[in-house]
Amino acid sequence: MTDAPGSVDTRLPEQETVAEFDSSHKSTFHRLLGFLQATPSAIPLFVLITAIIVFGILNGHRFFSPFALTLILQQVAIVGIVAVAQSLVILTAGIDLSVGAIAVMSSVIMGKFTFDLGMPPELAVLCGLATGLFFGTANGLLVAYVKLPPFIVTLGMWQIVLAANFLYSGSVVIRSEEIAQRAPILQFFGRTIEVGGAIFTYGVILLLLLVLLMSYILSQTAWGRHVYAVGDDPDAAELSGVKVKATLVSVYAIGGLICAFAGWALIGRLGSVSPQAGQLANIESVTAVVIGGISLFGGRGSVAGTLFGALIVGVFTLGLRLLGADVQWTYLLIGALIIFAVTIDQTIRKVSL
Amino acid sequence: MTSPILTARKLNKRYGRVVAMEDCDFDLLPGEILAVIGDNGAGKSTLIKALSGALRPDSGEIRLDGKLVHFSSPIQAREHGIETVYQTLALSPALTIADNIFMGREIRKPGIMGSLFRQLDKKKMQDFARNKLSELGLMTIQNIAQTVETLSGGQRQGVAVARAAAFGTNVVILDEPTAALGVKESRKVLDLIKTVKSKGIPIILISHNMPHVFEVADRIHVHRLGKRLCVIDPKDYTMSDAVALMTGAMAPPDQEVAA
Ligand SMILES: Nc1ncnc2c1ncn2[C@@H]1O[C@H](COP(=O)(O)OP(=O)(O)OP(=O)(O)O)[C@@H](O)[C@H]1O
Numbered sequence: 001m002t003d004a005p006g007s008v009d010t011r012l013p014e015q016e017t018v019a020e021f022d023s024s025h026k027s028t029f030h031r032l033l034g035f036l037q038a039t040p041s042a043i044p045l046f047v048l049i050t051a052i053i054v055f056g057i058l059n060g061h062r063f064f065s066p067f068a069l070t071l072i073l074q075q076v077a078i079v080g081i082v083a084v085a086q087s088l089v090i091l092t093a094g095i096d097l098s099v100g101a102i103a104v105m106s107s108v109i110m111g112k113f114t115f116d117l118g119m120p121p122e123l124a125v126l127c128g129l130a131t132g133l134f135f136g137t138a139n140g141l142l143v144a145y146v147k148l149p150p151f152i153v154t155l156g157m158w159q160i161v162l163a164a165n166f167l168y169s170g171s172v173v174i175r176s177e178e179i180a181q182r183a184p185i186l187q188f189f190g191r192t193i194e195v196g197g198a199i200f201t202y203g204v205i206l207l208l209l210l211v212l213l214m215s216y217i218l219s220q221t222a223w224g225r226h227v228y229a230v231g232d233d234p235d236a237a238e239l240s241g242v243k244v245k246a247t248l249v250s251v252y253a254i255g256g257l258i259c260a261f262a263g264w265a266l267i268g269r270l271g272s273v274s275p276q277a278g279q280l281a282n283i284e285s286v287t288a289v290v291i292g293g294i295s296l297f298g299g300r301g302s303v304a305g306t307l308f309g310a311l312i313v314g315v316f317t318l319g320l321r322l323l324g325a326d327v328q329w330t331y332l333l334i335g336a337l338i339i340f341a342v343t344i345d346q347t348i349r350k351v352s353l
Numbered sequence: 354m355t356s357p358i359l360t361a362r363k364l365n366k367r368y369g370r371v372v373a374m375e376d377c378d379f380d381l382l383p384g385e386i387l388a389v390i391g392d393n394g395a396g397k398s399t400l401i402k403a404l405s406g407a408l409r410p411d412s413g414e415i416r417l418d419g420k421l422v423h424f425s426s427p428i429q430a431r432e433h434g435i436e437t438v439y440q441t442l443a444l445s446p447a448l449t450i451a452d453n454i455f456m457g458r459e460i461r462k463p464g465i466m467g468s469l470f471r472q473l474d475k476k477k478m479q480d481f482a483r484n485k486l487s488e489l490g491l492m493t494i495q496n497i498a499q500t501v502e503t504l505s506g507g508q509r510q511g512v513a514v515a516r517a518a519a520f521g522t523n524v525v526i527l528d529e530p531t532a533a534l535g536v537k538e539s540r541k542v543l544d545l546i547k548t549v550k551s552k553g554i555p556i557i558l559i560s561h562n563m564p565h566v567f568e569v570a571d572r573i574h575v576h577r578l579g580k581r582l583c584v585i586d587p588k589d590y591t592m593s594d595a596v597a598l599m600t601g602a603m604a605p606p607d608q609e610v611a612a
């Protein structure tokens with residue numbers, strides 16, 4: 001139904017064929033695809049549960065315990081938070097390679113402003129969050145208004161922010177004891193709650209709350225619908241009344257802010273402020289998003305899926321380690337999962353076109 | 354003589370070296386169905402995109418009810434009661450029918466859930482969408498929450514037309530609304546066009562289908578090479594005349610452009 005649907009038609013309308021509106025005899029295969037289309041997080045959830053069961057059987061109690069299972073949550077918390085930001089961007093058919101760099105830069109600002117500038121730590125935290133918001137907004141403006149490809153914009157921003165981070169920090173680590181003594185709020189997300197043998201860090205709780213909040217926003221608010229519409233077909237969205245540019249800028253800006261929170265949580269996880277940390281967060285977040293069933297072509301998927309994707313990586317990592325397997329097996333299997341997930345996505349999209 | 358509700362004077366639009374509109378004039382009278390016909394590439398879609406805010410003409414002026422307007426986006430045209438079904442339909446395939454009908458004008462829940470938590474009133478929007486679709490008799494949708502990509506081409510067109518008809522208060526613009534439809538569905542769209550007209554809302558209908566045009570149009574705007582060639586009364590001309598005019602096989606009648 002694109003342009004030029006045919007030339008002048010002087011036939012009588014009765015000669016046209018009748019359009020079929022009946023869609024009741026779909027095959028089971030199509031119905032399955034329809035279900036997956038409507039519930040894109042079903043496959044990652046299934047893979048996650050299967051993986052937990054399989055590793056539970058193979059490893060026994062070492063794996064299938066509240067302690068081990070919550071350890072997985074702790075291990076994926078930072079990447080998970082960054083992956084929520086990545087999800088927003090990928091839903092608009094973009095990609096953000098600068099997420100990890102922005103997270104680390106924000107954590108460095110929080111540390112340096114407290115210890116070098118002598119700021120009250122609360123204020124330094126706010127400055128760190130503002131830093132994330134700033135770089136995210138810059139990404140958004142370049143994508144929406146200068147119309148540069150997201151890949152290029154964020155590739156450049158990644159290098160810029162990372163270099164700025166090293167130049168400013170001199171790659172110097174701020175030690176954990178120092179932070180604990182003078183600015184414990186920086187380690188806020190490292191605090192824990194224990195329930196039975198299960199240990200939840202505040203960082204894990206942040207991740208879970210963030211996923212709930214974003215799920216709500218994406219599915220229940222107009223802004224959320226617009227994010228999907230922009231990723232689905234930006235021209236159609238514009239014509240049907242969506243402010244596409246404003247939506248894009250807000251997505252990257254919020255993404256940057258979430259990354260700054262990830263940076264804060266990173267201090268909690270490491271104890272220290274380390275300019276060298278989080279180098280792989282961009283690739284790992286894309287991995288979680290893709291395994292979580294969000295389409296790289298935009299407009300499809302959910303942040304619940306992303307959480308499952310991040311957890312799948314965590315389950316494979318810990319499960320295989322407990323089995324004593326070479327860590328390369330983890331990468332190999334995750335690699336296979338990525339390709340599998342994208343194949344599923346392509347199949348679903350092809351059926352819909 | 355009644356004064357036109359929507360007019361355009363000397364609109365120009367170029368895409369690089371392609372001249373899509375050249376000193377194009379346009380007039381729509383209150384309450385009428387104005388058909389716009391012309392060859393592929395004549396510039397019909399470009400004209401209505403200028404009228405609906407989807408593109409800015411390089412020069413020229415547009416007046417609504419005599420007042421000069423400058424739409425810089427479709428949202429602004431919509432705020433003035435101009436609704437458009439674009440040739441490409443402008444639907445988001447992965448979203449539901451109700452999502453699409455309310456895109457950019459969503460309804461929020463009453464009370465604090467809506468004002469503070471910005472929650473959408475999905476039920477209200479779905480009910481409205483369902484009512485509109487069945488009211489228009491356009492289709493038998495099993496589930497209003499199904500995504501647009503699961504619909505046939507004709508059903509999609511129905512959704513787009515229903516969206517425009519439901520919200521258009523001043524002008525409804527339809528760019529080839531029956532292009533993908535079969536007999537039954539075309540019939541319904543034509544009836545729908547008449548229904549909208551009976552509410553006193555004028556309609557701009559772009560179509561290549563001469564029987565459809567001659568059935569519903571009060572006047573026919575013949576578009577050729579980026580501008581209005583002439584406006585004819587369907588009662589005075591045959592379908593072959595109209596085709597001859599738009600292809601250049603017949604010279605336009607001598608007229609001081611109608612309206
Ligand atoms: N976005 C664009 N970029 C470049 N050229 C364009 C663009 N849109 C339209 N044109 C050109 O402008 C001219 C008019 O196009 P337009 O779509 O208005 O024609 P039309 O009368 O609607 O044709 P059809 O009957 O095929 O829908 C064509 O030559 C087309 O190639």
Ligand SMILES: [Mg+2]
Pocket residue numbers: 003004397398399440528
């Ligand atoms: Mg056209």
